[in-house]
Structures are given as structure tokens and as C-alpha cells.
Amino acid sequence: MRRVIFLLIVSGAGLAILIGLGTWQLQRMTWKEGILATIEARIHGEPAVDLPTALDREADKYHPVHLSGEIGAPDLFVVTSLKDIGPGFRVISPFTLSNGRRILIDRGFVAGSDKTAQRLRGPATISGNVHWPQEVDSYTPAPDLDEGIWYARDADAMAQQLDTEPVMVILNAPPAGENAGVKPMPVDTASIPNNHLQYAITWFSLAFIWAAMSLYFLRRSRPEPKS
Structure with a gap:
């Protein structure tokens, strides 16, 4: 019993x-x-034409923007790959707004062979979503600063390297005049597991x-x- x-x-x-x-x-x-x-609601909301002075990393994450300014140099390159295309890089560039503020933009993917291609510089209008990517962990190799090659996005460290604010806009479309094989990688929820x-x-x-x-x-x- x-x-x-x-x-x-x-x-x-x-x-x-x-x-x-x-x-x-x-x-x-x-x-x-x-x-x-x-x-999803934030990503596809009405885009703002001005970047707020005070940004909240949680409340403003993924909000859409439509901004005018100038694309600067140099570029940083984040090692990545795309299905059916292969290895390449995300291109991160500095962007100076009309009011003088400098931010980061994630322009999208380029194949390894296009790393040194001439990309659009100067006046441009961009559209995308505000983000603060921090993908670095204890296994991420240190960036090769001489070559500008990074192994994960780190908005804070990249901002320090390019002398910008630590905020990034992920482009959802190439700006007019971009013709260097850059394929935007927009923010979406497909990469967030459920x-x-x-x-x-x-x-x-x-x-x-x-x-x-x-x-x-x-x-x-x-x-x-x-x-």
C-alpha cells in the first residue's frame, strides 16, 4: 500500500x-x-520626418522615419550572409541630418565582391526604422578597425568609431541614386522566434x-x- x-x-x-x-x-x-x-504596428506606422531630440531605446525602437541629410564616410562592414546569395556585409554609414546631428544608417547588404564599390555619398533622403542593435556577445571576435570589418552590429561602439549619436536607422529602401548593389535588409518580425x-x-x-x-x-x- x-x-x-x-x-x-x-x-x-x-x-x-x-x-x-x-x-x-x-x-x-x-x-x-x-x-x-x-x-509590426511600429514598423508600418506613419513615418516621422524629424528625429526626436530625446530618444527612448524601448519606446522608440522600430519607429519609422523619413529623413533628409547627407551620407558620409567611411563605411563599416558587418559580416553576414543572405540566403540564395551567400556571404557579404551589412554596410553601416554615418548620416548627417539637416540640423547637424550625426547618426548611423544600416544601408543593407552587399556581396563580398562589392565591398570596395563606390556607393552613394552626399545629399540623400532615407526611409527606415530606428533601432539600437546590440548583437555582440562573449563569442564575438573584436572588430578589425583597420579594415572596418565587424562581426556583429553594436550601435554604441560603431557610433564611437564614426563619431555619431548611438542611434541607427535601418533602411527599408535604397535612397535615390544608390546603384552599388546594396540590398536593404529592413526591420521585420521574421527573425524574432516564437x-x-x-x-x-x-x-x-x-x-x-x-x-x-x-x-x-x-x-x-x-x-x-x-x-
Whole structure:
């Protein structure tokens, strides 16, 4: 009898934990869907024609802008790749607004063979989304400052290198006159994972298996009827 009681306690506790984890993943899925909806709304909102003086990295992230100014030099190159195209670089350039403020712009992707091509400089009108990418972790190699090659985007460090404000606009279209094979890589939600439904299904499946195994062991642990 003690063995049956012990199995009931263990089975119930395990089942409760697995169901709780599955329920938590469903809650996380709802939370993530809300975040993605907010990002989508910001990305496709009405673009501002002026960059606010005081920017909030959370409240203003992904907001669209349509700005006039001048594209400067030099460029920084972030190692990346595109499906069906292959390896290349993101091109990061300084951009001086009409009021004299200097920011960063992510112009998009160029193939490795186009790294040294002549790109648009001077007056330009850009459209894109405000962002503060910080993709560096403990495994990211240090940038090659002599060659201007970086292995992840880091808005703060890149701003210091190019003497700009630590804010970046990710272009969603090439500015008029750009003809150096630059392919914009706009901000979108496709790169933000939302796998919580799969995780929930996994936990609920484990809960079902646990329940079936518990029932099996409980049936085998029943005392044999006396003859």
C-alpha cells in the first residue's frame, strides 16, 4: 500500500509540473504575440520626418522615419550572409541630418565582391526604422578597425568609431541614386522566434506519456487479490 501511495504522489507531482510548464508556454506565446503585434504596428506606422531630440531605446525602437541629410564616410562592414546569395556585409554609414546631428544608417547588404564599390555619398533622403542593435556577445571576435570589418552590429561602439549619436536607422529602401548593389535588409518580425506553441505541445505530450506510464506502474503495483 505504501508503494501505491508513493507512486500516486510522484505521479501527481510530475504530472502537475509538466502541465504547468505547458500552460506557462501558452502564456508566453500570448505574451510574445503581443510583442510581435506591437513591433509590426511600429514598423508600418506613419513615418516621422524629424528625429526626436530625446530618444527612448524601448519606446522608440522600430519607429519609422523619413529623413533628409547627407551620407558620409567611411563605411563599416558587418559580416553576414543572405540566403540564395551567400556571404557579404551589412554596410553601416554615418548620416548627417539637416540640423547637424550625426547618426548611423544600416544601408543593407552587399556581396563580398562589392565591398570596395563606390556607393552613394552626399545629399540623400532615407526611409527606415530606428533601432539600437546590440548583437555582440562573449563569442564575438573584436572588430578589425583597420579594415572596418565587424562581426556583429553594436550601435554604441560603431557610433564611437564614426563619431555619431548611438542611434541607427535601418533602411527599408535604397535612397535615390544608390546603384552599388546594396540590398536593404529592413526591420521585420521574421527573425524574432516564437516557438512557444511547439514547446507547449512538447510539455503536454510529456505529460500524457507520464500519465500513461504512471497508470501502468500503478496497475502493476496493485496488490494481488487473495484466493
